[in-house]
Amino acid sequence: MRLNKRAEYEVAEKSIFWLLAGVLVTIMILAFVMLIANYRSQITRLPPELEAESIALRFLNTPECFTYQDPVTGRIYPGTIDVSKYLQSRLDACYRTEPERGYKDYNFGIVLEGFNIDENGTEEMLITNNFFNKVDFTLFKNVLVQQGSSTVPTRMVIYVQRKI
Amino acid sequence: MNKQGVNIVFVVFEILLVLFVVAATIGIARSYGSSETINKINLANEVKLMVNTLVATPDDAVVGYPGNVSKYIFLLNSEEVSVFLPGDAEESKVKRMFSLPDSYQAAGTLQQKDRLCLRKERRNIILEECA
Secondary structure (H helix, E strand, O other), X not given: OOOOHHXXXXXXXXXXXXXXXXXHHHHHHHXXXXXXXXXXXXXXXXXXXXXXXXXXXXXXXXXXXXXXXXXXXXXXXXXXXXHHHOOHHHHHHHOOOOOOOHHHOOEEEEEEOOOOEOXXXXXXXXXXXXXXXXXXXXXXXXXXXXXXXXXXXXXXXXXXXXXX | OOHHHHHHHHHXXXXXXXXXXXXXXXXXXXXXXXXXXXXHHHHHHHHHHHHHXXXXXXXXXXXXXXXXXXXXXXXXOOOEEEEEOOOOOHHHOEEEEOOOOOOOEEEXXXXXXXXXXXXXXXXXXXXXXXX
């Protein structure tokens, strides 16, 4: 038995309505999920400056990085840079991000003011393996530089790149 | 086909669809709103900060987490820290990666103990229960 024309019209109308409503409801559910996920990200977010600071402290305080260590007594001098350790190879051993996806992590460019000046008169920057000159913020650290028997005060400028 | 019958079918379909949408939305909200997930994320972030701070500490040191972590299981290796509850599926585990200097190693597990400590000995970082 077939429906009459009016009933057929109503069935078609409802079908189209529910097709559109289904799409709309799906979009609303997805938006709701994204809203909650975004809220959760916000309340568990660590300040990026804090994360960068906790990583960058190793450049100043760890003898495996640049920190001066007395060769006789073995005493470590936090905040004092050994100029003979201030090398790209040293930075590579001190902090390295994953080769393929390390651009999503923190990367750094380091300049020691007044040191490692090239022929153009600019200070050479040491960079971590996924640093691409996209500077999000900068950390400034007052340090001492041990150069032979003399100690020179200067500033270490640490350019911080967050994920690209 | 009876028009009234068709209408009843549509009404039943509409009611079922609304119930489905409500159940789905509540289910999603409950899973995302679980405070345990947020606790795990915060713990993993904080252990990662502790590891980085220990790396930056000259010489040996011990640092304790200032809270009760008896609900959770911690796994530490040289690349990441994992925090999860007993029985958690792999996708429910919260992991945070970090980068250690070349000569450093990190290891340790803590299973439902009250206090968590990280100990640095020479170039080894060990996760353990506080003494």
